[in-house]
Each structure stands twice: as structure tokens, then as C-alpha cells.
Amino acid sequence: MLQTVWLIPLLPFLSAVLLMVTAGRMPRPLVAMLGAGSVGLSAVVVLLFGMQFMQAPEPYTLTLWSWMRVGDFAPQFSFYIDQLTLVMMAVITGVGFLIHLYSTEFMEEDSDYSRYFAYMNMFVAAMLILVMADNLLLLFLGWEGVGVCSYLLVGFWYKDPANGAASRKAFVVTRVGDTAMALGLLLLFTELGTLQIQPMLDAANNTWVSGDTLPALAALLLLGGAVGKSAQLPLHTWLPDAMAGPTPVSALIHAATMVTAGVYLIARTHGLFLLAPDVLLLVALIGLVTLLLAAFTALNQHDIKRILAYSTISQIGYMFLALGVGAWSSGIFHLMTHAFFKALLFLGAGAVIHCLHHEHNIFKMGGLRSRLPVAFWSFLIGSAALAALPFTSGFFSKDPILISAFEYHGSIAGIGPWLWVGGLLGALLTAIYSFRLVFIVFFGEANTEPDRQPGWRMAGPLTLLCVLSLFGGWFALPLASVFPAESAHHPSMLIEGISISIPLLGVLVAWLVYYQRKVSVSRFTDSPTGNSLRQYWHSGWAMDDLYDNLLVKPFVGVSTLLRGEPVDKVYNGIVGVCQLVHRGLSESQTGKMRWYATSMVFGLIALITFLGWGI
Amino acid sequence: MILPNLILVLLVGGALAWWSERFDSSWPRLVALLVVLADLSYLLSSLTTVPLENFALVPVAADPASWLMSYQLNWIPRFGIRFELAMDGLSLVLIVLTLVLGAIAIVSSWTEDNQRQGFFQANILWTLAGVVGVFLAMDLFLFFLFWEVMLVPMYLLIAIWGHEGKAHASMKFFIFTQFSGLLMLVAIVVLAILQQQASGIWSFSYFDLLNTSMDSTVAGWLMLGFFIAFVVKLPGFPFHTWLPDAHTQAPTAGSVILAGILLKTGAYGLIRFTVPLFPEAALEFAPIAMMLGVAGIIYGAVLAFGQSDFKRLVAYSSVSHMGFVLLGVFAWNALALQGAVMQMVAHGFSTAALFMIAGALQQRMHTRDMNQMGGLWQQMPRMGAVALFFVLASLGMPGLGNFVAEFLVLLGLFQVNPWMTVVAALGLITAAIYSLIMMQRAFYGKPDDSRRLTDFGSLEMTAMAVMIIALVWLGMYPQPVLDLVQPVIDSLAVEVPLVAERGVSVGAVQ
């Protein structure tokens, strides 16, 4: 049974290839069956595999073929499965299947139905390869593969140039990170002689001492890849724009799976990061700053998907924080629960959008509680989990992160509580913006009338995800053998209490402001400072403008400046000189015989003079 | 006799294709295609007679049996010039590439409305013959001969069947390559004379000239002569400016051959001649050469982004990609060299395909200006999908050949010069920028419904499928190619020790 693990990525891959080759000539039901079915089948294989695996949970390696071999450089096409991989595989195929199923209805009216599923299946295959890879190069293949699929799906509706721009931005910005990561791979191979993850980590442990420059550099470069893919500072700007794609795409790629690849990468190579405690702290700080920044921004958006996008950035910030403070399993746990509730939220948002003529602006919605009950319950449960209200899945994953942050003692002593405070602030904001969303969209007056209700293929996955979001936190992940032992949590009751009560406080605030409208923020937001702050937050801390001015405009400017090929000027100059001399010499051919005779005489005189020089 | 036959078949085939025009104007392309395929199958079938273990032999100068095939004939004894051909793994890989792309080029001209089909196809076949000759010639005089002769039919292809600016473009192409070729000729003759003065016997044979002793200044100049000729052809910054013009103006089949094959002769020359003939001089020069490579990568990418002409964009992307080859060769270690060769092959396919698409677009829309395109996916989804694939290949998508190539080059380079690697790696980002903008401007965006455009037909799709399969194969399992080339690199390493592999960078990074 274990050997059939290669089926897991292969099934969606084959389906994708089949869908591409038939290029839309397949009947729709068959497309749906193939698209969703292949992922479902994969999920089944994962389940069967997992059951067998857990009987004797030893890392399992399967080598398919030798990819390439040049001297020592011999990466293989092989899979490495341990508990971490298994969790990821389960999330990808499980949540992936639900989203595919949902898509079969959501995309039904689209003319490019089969292209959509081809891309989606390809994405699932690439994502599976990413997590199953036994070496970093194969991981990189999956890594770039998901990037490309993300690009294709964000720009799926290609007729609108804005979508194209968003998809390019997504790809290029992540590529910046990917390039750093590629450099990291080069460094790791050059120094350690292998890219196979486990031997490489062993070699790193044997070669390097904690705190060395080289491991720090390598870790930093990998971190570059991670922040790119996971939309963390400073490469987070692409994710909000990436919402241009179909909503299930946002759910699958830009919430549940791909964007967490960075978290997975760091977790996977934690042995390396442990050798670079400073970088690890940097991970935590990046996570913290990002989560706060994104949370503030989310507070100010009115596009339902953008709110969710910023919340995704923010939640991944928590995961980074977890990784940075050494709460590895908590980070992965949060990754999983986040996959559940964020997929739920996105799909819920999708249902709202689907039923409201593609309306994205939350202020044009309202009062949908009774008219779209499925969406309402989904949103309510999803937001509760997102806000980490007690006993939802989000609570079980986020709480340990905050506790671990509090107890952090890494390269800078005493920073832990501050991390904790930041995390709490984030939690407060999370609760506020998520329930702001719920209150505005589902309560109050109705602005737009839904023209349909979600069918079973949409409602089913939503229901299932509701269950997972509520109860997904009740079982513990078997990750103990993968990560180094974490210190047992014995926080004081006070800390625990504060952690629990903060989200509730946030919900209360949101209730007061957005439902009861007792507290008006308009006084503040209408003041000049408030207004500019709002603008500033709304634009995502103006990072886009910054990059635009710092990188994009200069690049475009330089390329416009050079497009006429300045190097050619040199060659044209040579040609010009030749032509000039040609014209001059041609002028001398006057046709006058006397001048010809004279020139001959001059030549003679010159010759005599020259030869006479020596005497 | 197999090797001369390979060339002869193409030469005679060209004449045959020309002649066949008498019967019907549709014959020449058919004849040409058959000739190329026949040549390819002839090559492959005669390879079966080579014992399998020979493929792993390190080719040694002294021992003809260590080469896959070889052929010798006295030609001009006055100067010790011989008609000397030999094939090792590197030549084999490149010749197969040449013939496959040659067939594809002929297919790409299938629907183009070219007058004088006969002479057109003849020129294509003669160009191929010249290129095959370049990859086989082991006598420097003979090499030069093929090197120059292949330009003439190529020139005619551009000059006769080119687009609006063909006069300027074809002339520029010819003068750049010819002039740099003259420098190489001088270098070749100087080298032969040095050898003759040392040994008393005239010879232009590569094997005899390999160990010519000379002082370092002379070696530096001679190396430069070879280097410039090859870098012009490659093309490397700042000798690349002929390429965008030539590519833009050439007929589709011409662009395919030019980008897919002809550029590779420059890279081949660098690997086969420049470095082995002048080891010290070349390695001393390596930092500058690599700098040019890096400059080419970035410069080509930046200019590619600024173009609105589809073909020009692809042409500049070639400049950028061939920078990797330059880097790979002058990093001079097994990884980088393998990467350079892989890049030659992979870039051959990806760029040839993109030019074919450009040609198809021009044929359908009568423009190459991307401002007048947009939304073409709607009307030509198959072409769009294929274009997407090759765009992804060209931006270095892992799993496709180009990635393997670029990664190997970077990996090899990193061990030699980490900082340069960092700059070169920026090329991966810029490649994404220009490739995607091309996709956007041509195929995405609002479609113009007033256009009536036909999508790729089955013939074109077959050609595309061949290249897609080739790139996937190179990306997923490049080992056969690597194995073919490895003995060649081992033999080069005998002449020029490879640059140390690992650990060099420690100091540089810290």
C-alpha cells in the first residue's frame, strides 16, 4: 500500500493533462467528474495510506527515478513521507476535494470549465509534490508549479486586463522570493553537498555550529522564498490583488494551501533554522509585524475577498510567529485549522458573491442572514474560528502560539512577552474585522437581493468545512516525532485568561460598532489624521506605492529608455564614419583629368619625401 | 563515410528540393521534410552500430576509436588541411537538435505563402548542412569553412523572403558574423603557423593544435579572436545587436533555424575551441566573459520587456538566455558546462517554438505589433495554450528543460563566483516579467471579435507536440543527454582542468 503513494500526485496530474489535451471538447459532467473525482480519489489514497502509515509511523521514502546526475549533484525524483507530510497531504487533498466539488457548481456557467479544472488539478498535483518532495530541488519544482498554477488561476478570466496584471504581480513578486530560495539551494548544495532534505539537515548539523554565518545566510535565503510564497512582509503585496481569480481558487490556493507553503518550508527545514537563531527570531518578528499590519488593513477594506485576503496574511503571520518562537507543531496545527476555516470563509464568500451577481462590496450587501442561511452559518462559524473564540478549532491552534510566544527565550532575552502582546493585539483586531464582516454582510438592511441559492455541491462542502472548523481542533496532530520537543506549557491562569478573553472583547467591539452602531468611529475616521490613517491602512500601508516607485517605475523607465538599443549607436557610429569617409573620397573623384594628374604628382612628391627621409 | 554522408544528404537534398519545384510548388517542402527526416533516421540507425559502451568512452584525441564516429580524408596537403570529421556526445546531441528543429522549421514554412518554394527549401537544407558540418568538423580550416558557408543560405533566406526591413537586417547579420569570422580566421591561421613553426608540419587539425605552445600575450589575442567570433554568434552582449533585427525580419523558418540552431554554433565553438585551445588565456579572461554573460542576461531581459514587437521580444529573450550559456562555459566546471549544453538544447526548442508562434501570428494578422493583438486566446485557444507552455519553459519553469539548464549553470557558477550568481539569478525574475507581459499582450486581454483567425492546425500542433515532449523530457529526465555529454566534459577536463567544484565559495561568501 505504501508504494502506491505516487498515485497521490499522479491522479490529479493525469486528470489535468487529459483536460488540457482534450481542450474543452469533453462534456461538462465528465469534466466535473474528472476534475473533482481525481482529487477525491487522491484523498482516498491519502486516507488509506495514512491509515497504513500510522500503524508504523516511520518516515517512508519512495524513489521513482534519478532526476539528473552530474558529479555529486544527483537529485532524485523521490518522495519522503512523515507525519508532517501526511498532515499536509491530508489538508491538500481533503480541503482540495471539497473545493473542487464546490467549484463544479460555482464555475458551471463559465465557458472555460475544463481549463479551470485542468489548472486546479495541476495545482493540486504540484502542491502535493511540494510537500512530498524528499529533496529541495523537487520541492522547488512543486514550489514553482504552484506558483504558475496560481498565476494561471488568478488570471483565469483573462479578458480583463486587471486580472492579468494581478496574476503577473502575484507571479513576479513570489518569484523574487523564489529566486532567493534558489540561491539558498545553490548555497546549501555547495556547502553541504546534497539537497536531499534529511541528509542535508544532518550534514548541516555536523558541519555548522549554531550562530554561524553560513547557516544564517542559507536560512535567510530560504526565508526569502517563504515570505514570498506566504505573502509575508515585505513580499505580501501580491495576495490581496490575487483575489481577482475565481473565489474557489482563492479558497484553495490563496488561503488553504499554497500560501502556507512557506510555513511548510520552514517547518521542513527547521533543523537549519535552529542553527540560525537570529533568523528564527526574524521569522517571528516578520510574522508579528505582518499579522498586525494585515489586521489593521483588513479593518479598512470593503471588498469581501480582500478582507479575507488580508486576514489570510495575518493568520500566516501567526504561523510564522509560531515557527519563530519554536512552536513548530502549533504552527502546523494552525496551518491546518486555518485551512479549514479560511476555506470555509472563502467558499462562504463565494456563495455570497455567486448569489449576488458577483458583488464584492460588503456595504452593498447586508441582511443576508435569512436569505442566504447556508452562507450565513458558514460565515459565522468561520469567523468564530478565525477570531479564535473558545472551543473553535482556531482557538486550539492559536492559543498555544500565543503562549509559546510569551515563553519565548531565544537570541534576545525578554522579548517573549512583547511578542505575546503583539499577538494579542492581532487577535483583538482579528475578532473585530471578522465580526465586522459578519455584521455588515448578514445583519442590518438588505441592499441586494440574491437571485439563487447554493445547490448541494456548494452547500455540502460548506457544511463539511463548518464541522471541521468547529471541531478540527479537538484532535492532536501526531507531529511529536518530526519536531524537536517543545517545552511543556504551564502558563499562569492570568495569561491564559487574557488570551481567551481578548477575542471575545473584539467581538463585543464589533457588535457595538457595526451592529448596534452605539459607538461611532466616524468621528475619528472623518478627522484629517484618521482619514489619512484610514487611507493609509486601506492601501495596505502604501506598500504597493512604495514598490511601484522604487522598483516598477524605474524598471519600466529603464526599459523604455533602452528600447531603442543604445549599443547599436556604437555600430551605427562606425557605419556613419564609413559613410562620411566614403562621401568625402567620392567627392575627390571629380572627373577632372587635371586634378587626377595633380594628385599623382602629389603622390610622387610624397613618395620621394618619404623615401628621402632616411637619408 | 557516415559523417560526410550526413552532410551530403542535406546538400544534395537541397538541390533536389529546388529541382522538384518543376513539378509542383508544393513538392519542395515535402521533399525537404523527407530529406531531413531521412537524414535523422540515417543518423539514428547508424548509431545502432556503435557499441553501447562507446557512448561512455572519453574521447581522446589520439584514438579515433574513442569517438562515436570519425572520418578523415586528405584535402589540401599543401597546408596539411584535412577533411576531418568526428562525432562525440556533444556533437551528437547538437546534430539531433539540428535535424529535429530543421524538420520543424520546414513544417513551420508549410502554410507560409513563399514564392520560389524550391530555392527557399534548398536554402534551409543547405543551412542545416552547414550547421551539421560545424558540429562535426575537427579540422579548423574545415570548421571555418562550414562556419562561413552556413551564413550564405541563411543570408539569402532573410534577404529574399524576409519582411519589410530585410535589406538592413540581412546585411547586418552577415557583416557581424562575417567580420567576426575573419578575426577567427586570422586566429586560426596564426595558431596553425605557430604549430607549424614548432613541429615543422602544417596542420589545421584540432587535435594537433590543442597543445600548441605560445606565450601568454599571443594566446590572449588568439583566444580573443575565437571568442569574439563565437560571442557574436551566440550572441553575447555587446555584440548582440544584429540578432533582434535578423530575427524580426527573417521568415518564420529562418527565425526558427537562426534561434534554434545557428546560435548554438557559437556556444559550441566556445566549448570546443576557445577554452581548450587557449586554456590559460581563457580562464584568465573568464571573469570578463562571465561579466558579459551576466550583462547579457540582464540587458536582454530589460530590453525584451520594452519591446512591442513580438519577435523582437523573443529575440531579446534569446540574448538573455544565451548569457547563461556564456556563464556556463566560462565557469568551466562539470555542472556549469552540462548546464550550458542543456541550455543550448532547451533554448533551441523553446525559442524555436516561440518564433513559430510569432510567425503564425504574423501570417494570420499581418503584424508583429503586440499592441494590435490581445485576447487572442479567445480565438486561438490552442495556440494560446502552446504559447503559454513555451513561455513558461522560457521563464525557467522547473520540470522543463530550461530550468535544468539554468539551475545547473547557476549551481556551477556559484562554486566559482557566488556574487555573479546572485546577479545572474536576477535573470530569473526579469525572465518572468518579460515572458508574462508577452503572454498578456498577445493572448490575454479583451478580444477583438471582428477578427477571424484560424487556430493551429494538426500539422503545427504535431510540431509543437514534438517540442513540448522534448522539453518535458529534458526537464524530467535529462540524464540521457547528460550522460552523452559527460565524457566530452571529461575529455575537455584533460585539456583544461575543471574549476574546483566545491568549497571554493566559503571564503567568498563569508
Next chain:
Amino acid sequence: MEGVVIPLNHVLIVAALLFVTGLAGLMFRRNVIFILMALEVMLNSAGLAFVAAGTAWAEADGQVIFMLILAVAAAEVSVGLGLVLQIQRRFKTLDMDQARRLHG
């Protein structure tokens, strides 16, 4: 045959002067007849130099060459005059500066 022996150099100087005269005629005259005459002067100055040199070396070679030169000059001039006739007929002028259709 006694008499003053004129030194070779003197004759050569005279010949050179003649030669320069011829050259000057070539450079400054426009009428083709005069140009032909200048040409004659040049050729004959060379002949003079040969004769003088031959005498100085007490050899007949100089004189022989002079005879040859005479023949050459005659041939040249006869062809030249033939052309001059044609020129007069077709160009209606003998001014060589007018004959410049061929240029560039």
C-alpha cells in the same frame, strides 16, 4: 671628338627641368593638344636622361632606349591625335575640363 664634357648631373638637371615643365603642362593646361605636347616633353626628357646616362656609362643602351621611347611616343601621340579628332567632333571642344561626365 674633343670638346667640353658636360657632366652627367647637368644634363640630368636639364632633363629634370624639362620633365617638370611637361608635368606642369599636364597639370595646368586645359587644351588637350597642349596636354599631348606636354606628354611628349615628358617622354623626351626621359629620353634625354637616358642618352646622357648611356654616354656617361659609355654604353649604347641609353641610345637604344631613346629610340624605343621615340617609337612609344609616336604611337601614343598618333592614337592621341586620333582621339582628339573624335573629341572635337563629338564634344565640340578641346577643353579637357569640360569632359567630365565620368566622375563620382
Next chain:
Amino acid sequence: MMAAASQALLAPLVLSVASLALMMQIAFRRHSYTSWVITCLTLVLSMVALVPMSKLVPLQVTPLLISDQYSLFFSLLILFATLITALLAKDYLQHRAGENEEFYLLLLLSSLGGLILVSATHLASFLLGLELLGVALYALIAYPERGHLPLEAAIKYLILSGAASGILLFGFALIYAALGTLSFVGIGQQLTQLELAADRQLLVLIGTSMVFTGIGFKLSLVPFHMWTPDVYHGAPSPVTGFLSTVSKGAIFAALMRLFIDAQLYHYQGLMIALSVIAIASMLAGNLLALQQSNLKRLLAYSSIAHLGYLIIALVVYGALRQPQMAVEAAGFYITAYIVTSLAAFALLSMLSSDVRDSVLGNDAEVDDIDHIRGLFWRQPILALMLTIAMLSLAGIPLTIGFIGKFYLFAVGIKGSLWWLLAALVIGSGIGIYYYLRVVFAMSMKPQDSDQVLVVPAKLTLAAKLVICILIFTMLYLGVLPQPLMEYLGTVTV
């Protein structure tokens, strides 16, 4: 002795006798076809006569002439070029006004001058050959009855060439005055053996300068090149071809013999002066041709450059340990140059043969680059010949021109003449442009707006023969040069 002498000079004798016979024929019964046949037969016969001559080499016949492999080789080239010219001339003259018989007579006389020139070892024979060649050529240039251009070209050539002869003669007179000898070998002996007094040295110096001025003019080297384009342009195409090949080839051969026999290569100053002249010729020639639209002028400028290239072989002679290689290189290059130039002028001549129905007028010359536009689509064989010729002039492999250039590179490098080589490379680079421009013009698709100037006339048998011979020679010697190289190895001065 007498028999041996006549056998050694069989070819010039055949030519002389035939010239007389032709004169008789013209005097008694004008018939141009007969004259043409006689001429062609004579030329073939003279070539055959070279075979018995080769049995006796080397043989000095009187102090004036020598019959050796060197003279035989160049005689062959001259006769070959004359034969081609004669073959072309018939078609060319056929539809033109006037009587044609004397043309062939002049042709024979001129080539006789060439033969004498290449065997000359003494000033007297040199002078005789030079003038015989030249005077006949004046008449040939002015041969067409109508039109201004041939006349203008002829008078310009006559006067300037006469002046050059005058300068040359005066130079020799000075040398004679200083050294007392007129034989080439004698000059060399005197120069190397005697310590010359200062005044004599001055005489020799001025004399040498004048000699080289004269020869430089005839070879149209910069700065004595001004006449070239005008004369090329004005002369009828077959004559231009003849002038460009026979006249230049013979004079170069004589120059090389003088150079070697008189051991002039010992003089550093002269070598530098020659190098400067060569470099100037290569650069100026090519630059002048750059955008020239008249093909004859273009070829004139190109010939300036090619003669410049050729001087490399001369300059390098003294620098080589085995100087024979320089002669080899010169021989090969001249062959290449002659064959290729003939091909180019043959094309122009054939195109000008029958222009009666064209807008150009009856006696017009087809010599503009616009005239051959689209030729490739109308007369592929002619276009092919010109293409090969242009590629050969540009020095592209597989043509004879490439091997010639290769030879020059080889000797230049052996003699370490880096400056000359640099000029050669640059000149060749510039050259590519205008040679290819011609090819490009031919390859352009004919447009309706073009005046269809070149009627695709039916090629006569003679024309076809010329085409075959020239294409074959250009390609054969380009692909398999070994036989000629081996032969040239034996061609010593």
C-alpha cells in the same frame, strides 16, 4: 639555339604571326566572324604552345626575355582572360554600330604586350610590353563609335597613362644614370654589391620613387588610383574586364619580377612606403565602393582594394624564410582576382549585349545596380554567376577568392605584417557590405515599377561557354585548390 629560342617564345610568336595574319585578313576582306574565329583559335593555339615552352624552362632568351614557369603561368592567365574577353566581345559587338574586326586585332596585340611584360627581365622589354599593352588598350577603350563616355575614358587613360609611363621612364633613366645597368638582375647586383655615393643614392631613390609611381598608377594603387573608376566606367564592358585582368595581372607580374630580381625587398623604407600604399588602397578602395551604384565603378574601386591586398604578398617577400610562398600567394590571389573579375564583367557584358529594345538605347551599357534588380528571378544562371563572383570577391569560403585571401593571411602572418593584416580584415569587412548589396539587388523581387531593362536575352553558345568555364573555375579552385597550389609551388622567379 635559335630553335630553342623560338620554342621558348612560341606563344608570343604565335600571337605575333596571328596578328599579322589578322591584319591581312582585315585588309583584304572584312568579315568579323572570321576575325573572331581566327582570334579565338590563335588564343587557344597560344595556350597549347605553352606546353612545348614548358619543356625548356627556364631559358633566358637574349638579356631581354626569360621563359620560365613564372612567365608561363602568367601567360596562361593572360591568354585565358583574353580568350574570355574575345568570347564576350562577339556578342557585345554584334548589335552595335561600326566595324568590329580591328577590335580583335587590338585584343591580340594587347595580350601580346602582356606576354612580353611577364617575361621581361630588362627595361627595354618591359617598356615594349607595357606600351604595346597600353596603346592597344587606348584604342580598345575608345572603340565604340557612339557615345561620349568611351571617348572620355580613352583620352583620360591615354594622357594619364602616358604621363605615368613618362614618370616611370624618367625613374629608370635616373636609376640607369646611377647604376649603369637596365637589366633587373643587374640593378639588384649593383644595389647590393656597391657602396653608392650619396648623389647616386639620391638618384636611385628618386628613380625608385618614380618607378613605383608609374607602376602604382597602372595598378591603380592609392594615391595614383583616381583614373580607375572613370576609365572602368567609360570603357565598354568587355574591355573593362580586359583592362582589369590582363593589364593589371601582367603589370603586377612584371613588378614582382622586378621586385625580386632587383632585390628591392631589402629596403626597409620602400617596404614601409609600400605598406602604407597597400593599407591606403585597401581602405580607400573599399570605402569608395561603399555606396557606389554604378557597378563598373564599384568594381573599379574594389579592384583598387584587391590590388592593395595583393601588395601584401610583395611586401612579405623579404620577411619570409621561404619566400617562395609569397610568389605562391600572389599567383593564387591573382588567379582568383582575374577569374572573379572576369565573371563580373562577363555578366555586365552579356547584359549589355542586346539592349536594342530597352529604354536605355541601342549602345547603352547595363552597368547600374538598379539594372540588375531582380535578375535572380529573370536569369538565374547569370545571377548565380554574379553571386559567386561577389562572394568570391568578398572572400567567402568555397570560392576561389577565399583561398586567395587565406593565402594572403597565411603569408601575412608568417611575415608578421600585423598592420597590413588589420587593414585586410577591416577592408574585407567593409567589402562585404557592397558585394552583398549587389547580391541583394539581384535577389529582390521584380516589381512592376521597375523598368524591365534587362531583356532575358537568349544566351549564345559563347556566353554559355563563358559562364560554365567561369563558374566551374571559381568553384573548383575554391573547393579543390591543391593542384593549383602544387603547381604554384614550382613557379619561381
